[in-house]
Amino acid sequence: MTNIVLPIKQKDVYGGLAEITGLIRRDSDTLVIEYQVKDDVLGMFNSGVKVLELPLNHIHSVEVEKKWFVCDFEIYLNRLPSIQKPLVIRENCLSFRINKKDIEKARTIRTSLMIAISEKRLSDMDEDDDSLPDELNESYSNTGKPEDNSRNTNDNDGLKNILRDS
Numbered sequence: 001m002t003n004i005v006l007p008i009k010q011k012d013v014y015g016g017l018a019e020i021t022g023l024i025r026r027d028s029d030t031l032v033i034e035y036q037v038k039d040d041v042l043g044m045f046n047s048g049v050k051v052l053e054l055p056l057n058h059i060h061s062v063e064v065e066k067k068w069f070v071c072d073f074e075i076y077l078n079r080l081p082s083i084q085k086p087l088v089i090r091e092n093c094l095s096f097r098i099n100k101k102d103i104e105k106a107r108t109i110r111t112s113l114m115i116a117i118s119e120k121r122l123s124d125m126d127e128d129d130d131s132l133p134d135e136l137n138e139s140y141s142n143t144g145k146p147e148d149n150s151r152n153t154n155d156n157d158g159l160k161n162i163l164r165d166s
Contacts, residue, residue: 006105008096013086029056037086056120062113064106071098073106
C-alpha cells in the first residue's frame with residue numbers, strides 16, 4: 001500500500017472565524033486525519049497539531065465530489081467518533097475541501113478505503129459464520145436457508161406434485 005497524503009481544509013469553524021488545515025492518509029486499518037486550527041481573521045493563531053484516527057469499521061463510505069469551483073472529500077460515518085472541537089461533523093458526514101489538483105489523490109484514497117472497508121466487512125461476516133454452532137453450519141445450504149428435502153419428495157424418490165397430491 002502506497003502511503004498517499006491528501007491536503008484538506010475546513011472553513012466553517014467557529015462561525016467562519018477560523019479554518020482547519022491538515023492532511024489525510026490511510027494506515028493499515030485506520031484513516032488518520034492530522035489537522036491544526038488557524039484563525040481566519042488575522043492569521044496569527046495556530047493550534048498545535050491534533051490527530052484523529054478513524055477505524056475503518058466506523059466509516060460507512062467515502063465520496064469525492066467535484067463541483068464547479070471546488071472539490072469535497074466526504075467521509076460518511078456509521079459511528080460518531082469522540083473528537084475534540086473544532087472539527088465539524090454535519091449529521092454523519094465529515095466534509096473537507098480539497099484543491100482541484102489533488103482530485104486524483106482523493107479518488108485513489110477513496111478507492112483504497114472502500115476496498116479495505118469491503119474486505120473488512122467480508123472478513124467480519126466470515127467470522128460471524130464461523131461462530132455458529134457446527135449443527136447450524138451443516139444444516140444451511142449455500143443459499144443460507146435450512147435444507148429440508150422431505151417436503152417436496154415422495155416415498156418413491158421422485159418429486160412430489162404439491163397441487164395434485166394434496
